[in-house]
Amino acid sequence: MSTCACPTQPATAAHRFQRVGAIIERHQRKPERLIPILQEVQEEYRYLPREVLSFVATALDLSPAKVFGVATFYAHFALEPKGRTVVRVCDGTACHVKDSMPIFDAIRGHLKLAAGQHTSADMEWTLEKVSCLGACGLAPVVVIGEQVHGQLAPGMVPALLDAVARPATGSAA
Amino acid sequence: MPTTATAASTITVDGRTVPIGQARNLLEVVRASGVDLPTFCYHSELSVHGACRLCVVDVKGRGVMASCSTPPEAGMEVVTRTEPLRRMRRTSVELLLAAHNPEGPSCDRAAACELQDVARKVGVERVRFKPMGRDLPLDRTSAAVHRDPSKCILCGDCVRMCAEVQGVSALDFAHRGAATTVQPAFGRGLGEVDCVGCGQCARVCPTAALIPAPEIEPAWKLLTAPSTTAVAQIAPAVRVAIGERFGLPAGAETTGRMVAALRRLGFAKVYDTTFTADLTVWEEGAEFVRRLRSSDEGPLPLMTSCCPAWVKWVEQFRPDALPNLSSCRSPQGMFGGLARRLLPKALGIEAKDLAVVSIMPCTAKKAEAAREELRSEGRREIDHVLTTEELARMIDGAGIRLGDLEPEPFDQPFGMKTGAGLLFGASGGVAEAVLRYADAVLGDGSRRDAVWEEVRGPGALRVATATIGGRTIRVGVVSGLRNAGQVLDDVKAGRLALDIIEVMACPGGCVNGAGQPRPARGAVDSRTAAIHRADRCEHRQNSADNEEVGKLYKNTLGEPGSHTSHELLHTTYRPRRRIDDLDLLLTAGEPGGKLLTTVCLGTSCHLRGSQGVLRGLLDAVDAKGWGAQVDVRATFCLEQCASGPNCKIGKEVLTATTVDKAVAEIGAQLAARPQG
Ligand code: SF4
Numbered sequence A: 001m002s003t004c005a006c007p008t009q010p011a012t013a014a015h016r017f018q019r020v021g022a023i024i025e026r027h028q029r030k031p032e033r034l035i036p037i038l039q040e041v042q043e044e045y046r047y048l049p050r051e052v053l054s055f056v057a058t059a060l061d062l063s064p065a066k067v068f069g070v071a072t073f074y075a076h077f078a079l080e081p082k083g084r085t086v087v088r089v090c091d092g093t094a095c096h097v098k099d100s101m102p103i104f105d106a107i108r109g110h111l112k113l114a115a116g117q118h119t120s121a122d123m124e125w126t127l128e129k130v131s132c133l134g135a136c137g138l139a140p141v142v143v144i145g146e147q148v149h150g151q152l153a154p155g156m157v158p159a160l161l162d163a164v165a166r167p168a169t170g171s172a173a
Numbered sequence B: 001m002p003t004t005a006t007a008a009s010t011i012t013v014d015g016r017t018v019p020i021g022q023a024r025n026l027l028e029v030v031r032a033s034g035v036d037l038p039t040f041c042y043h044s045e046l047s048v049h050g051a052c053r054l055c056v057v058d059v060k061g062r063g064v065m066a067s068c069s070t071p072p073e074a075g076m077e078v079v080t081r082t083e084p085l086r087r088m089r090r091t092s093v094e095l096l097l098a099a100h101n102p103e104g105p106s107c108d109r110a111a112a113c114e115l116q117d118v119a120r121k122v123g124v125e126r127v128r129f130k131p132m133g134r135d136l137p138l139d140r141t142s143a144a145v146h147r148d149p150s151k152c153i154l155c156g157d158c159v160r161m162c163a164e165v166q167g168v169s170a171l172d173f174a175h176r177g178a179a180t181t182v183q184p185a186f187g188r189g190l191g192e193v194d195c196v197g198c199g200q201c202a203r204v205c206p207t208a209a210l211i212p213a214p215e216i217e218p219a220w221k222l223l224t225a226p227s228t229t230a231v232a233q234i235a236p237a238v239r240v241a242i243g244e245r246f247g248l249p250a251g252a253e254t255t256g257r258m259v260a261a262l263r264r265l266g267f268a269k270v271y272d273t274t275f276t277a278d279l280t281v282w283e284e285g286a287e288f289v290r291r292l293r294s295s296d297e298g299p300l301p302l303m304t305s306c307c308p309a310w311v312k313w314v315e316q317f318r319p320d321a322l323p324n325l326s327s328c329r330s331p332q333g334m335f336g337g338l339a340r341r342l343l344p345k346a347l348g349i350e351a352k353d354l355a356v357v358s359i360m361p362c363t364a365k366k367a368e369a370a371r372e373e374l375r376s377e378g379r380r381e382i383d384h385v386l387t388t389e390e391l392a393r394m395i396d397g398a399g400i401r402l403g404d405l406e407p408e409p410f411d412q413p414f415g416m417k418t419g420a421g422l423l424f425g426a427s428g429g430v431a432e433a434v435l436r437y438a439d440a441v442l443g444d445g446s447r448r449d450a451v452w453e454e455v456r457g458p459g460a461l462r463v464a465t466a467t468i469g470g471r472t473i474r475v476g477v478v479s480g481l482r483n484a485g486q487v488l489d490d491v492k493a494g495r496l497a498l499d500i501i502e503v504m505a506c507p508g509g510c511v512n513g514a515g516q517p518r519p520a521r522g523a524v525d526s527r528t529a530a531i532h533r534a535d536r537c538e539h540r541q542n543s544a545d546n547e548e549v550g551k552l553y554k555n556t557l558g559e560p561g562s563h564t565s566h567e568l569l570h571t572t573y574r575p576r577r578r579i580d581d582l583d584l585l586l587t588a589g590e591p592g593g594k595l596l597t598t599v600c601l602g603t604s605c606h607l608r609g610s611q612g613v614l615r616g617l618l619d620a621v622d623a624k625g626w627g628a629q630v631d632v633r634a635t636f637c638l639e640q641c642a643s644g645p646n647c648k649i650g651k652e653v654l655t656a657t658t659v660d661k662a663v664a665e666i667g668a669q670l671a672a673r674p675q676g
């Protein structure tokens, strides 16, 4: 029951990896282009898989420890896969004094994430703490996906998250 | 343009005029003037980091500056002791103490902790900051070096050592802000990445965040086990350094007292690794002559194999040069082979009751003794490897005062040595021993016992030539693996012609090994001088004149390179992958029944174009509609680097793979499958 190799295949792992090769070539394998290369690789995978980082290190003739160091230094890079929806809770000064952390804890509880766990096991959610989203007037602020929510209280969390979850998946936890 | 001297080339330090000389920075001038400013992150052989801020001085007209990163300029007026400077230093040390998980007396470094030492010097009485209390997991994956990241003060000395001197970069900074750590890639352990175990990172670590893998406890157990007969072997470089731990000057002669101390610790026999160093010269000399006569015997240049950190480096980073490595085990390894074969009978004990312990200046020797290749009859040939520092602690712990002991001789027959064997303890020594031997055996004998100054000294690469059997032989000596890599590149590119290359991973050789006591400034030079003196004090200077080695061949080994020699004294190498890592799954066939195809993207295969193979293969899988039957993966190193690009299809390993070859193989294997 083999299906044909459809010419309009979705991005399989193989094709993605082909593109990593192309990215590195486009930057002429220059070690000093490491950061832009990692940026583009992250666009491909939504995070930086460890094996791909090893490959980048080999291709650029850099040590894996160095590449890992750069990848962990910039907050922009993610080393873990992110969930389908990313929830970012602002912990900048304004939000912090308006009690953003209890909101963070409420979200964590609702998504059943253990301490230190950022992404739910079903890869639906990723919860992050960020510093200042530039919307201090609305403090405390939470961004769910692309949607900014201001002046929140912990009690409002479940409804907001469920509203995102419902249209996408039929089977909520 | 050097103008009129004096004022132009001097500065004042605390009011005293000091010449700038060759100093590269203000710190060096200040230290040369006799003011020993404390530092954590400054090592003259590494690049300047300027992070610890302990070297601050006040420069008139400019204010407070870090002296390590300030170029000296004529006429500068420098003050090192003002109240604000003292306060600054104290605060810096307090902050470091707060960031560091203190352990007190149980700490591995307790006796030689630079952090505590400096804290005392700058007058820290109590730490006013809240301890950060980082509790990070210990890393004991390496047989050579252990890590305790909670004790790390982020000075970066290890990072720069590993990158700048060893060219390995197994460690680097990761994460940022308060979460910053120094660690191997991907949070792996040192034993799971490309670390070669040289321990130089631990040598410069000011705390106990990096330490030689400890083996004192199991060694004590062996020594006190009732049925066990423990024998020791001691490397040449140990004897010129251990005295430093007992208040003797660097380079003091302690051989006989050290032997006496080992007997008191309970070793039944105390042997000298210098004996097997002489033996190495015979074996490696013969190997060289064989290669010289016929390239079938192996390629030139012949590379020495006494340094296990270097050996691992070649296995990981230059697998194409593995055939150039001498197949001789290190002298420690040779001793292990001989001891297991000969000692049970000689000592009248059962083989299982013999315990072999090495005393080495080195951490890589710990990892070497744990290698698969140095096991026989299901056990390690060398049970434990203690560093010089560890032996000093055991002697201390047993309440033995080394300085008060009467010297005792080594046990025979593995106690006989020549000066040439002793030279193995310093960079250039193996080359010098081989040159003397070659001169005696094949040359005119005019320099058989001579000092070969050309291979001594501090230069990054030293070259000596000798005429042997009418041919001029060029011998190169290098230490530090980054230097060694450069030499290999030059040889490969034809810029440098050498017939023998001696490599030691530690700068200056074993005298500066990571297992040695923490050296005071200048101590390493004194140790080297002591090795050279010891050579002159021996009755014989040429390994060819070691009579016990001669007898060993007569009674047991036959001749150099014999079958028995190969069994006991030689070893094998293999390419090693640099990092234990998962494979990349690229296409997934249907579960079960899929044909697994793995393309190597490791360094060697990568350089041979494996990425093109992968690309072609993926295209072919698409074009032929094999998507459901074939699973294509990439991996990092199939450990067959010499013949890449490599590719594994089903159980078949293809070497020198081309796309056509791989596609044909996949097609054949699919066709051979039962149709379903
Ligand atoms: S032991 Fe040597 S190779 Fe390993 S991390 Fe330390 S300096 Fe680098």
Ligand code: FES
Pocket (backbone or CB within 6 Å): B575, B600, B601, B602, B603, B604, B605, B606, B636, B637, B638, B639, B640, B641, B642, B644, B646
């Ligand atoms: S790089 Fe080692 S087998 Fe390919």
